[in-house]
Amino acid sequence: MSLTKNKVASVAYTLTVDNQVIDQADKENPMEFIQGVGGMIPG
Helix, strand or coil, X not given: CCCCCCCEEEEXXXXXXXXXXEEEEXXXXXXXXXXXXXXXXXX
């Protein structure tokens, strides 16, 4: 899979800290963003 600028990406994830779920997005309700337009945290 290749993700290029201005393409929509959908991501399912679970964020944990010390084994506690802090945030999550599953495949039924993924986080979506447009690649390369500065909408996500840099890094």
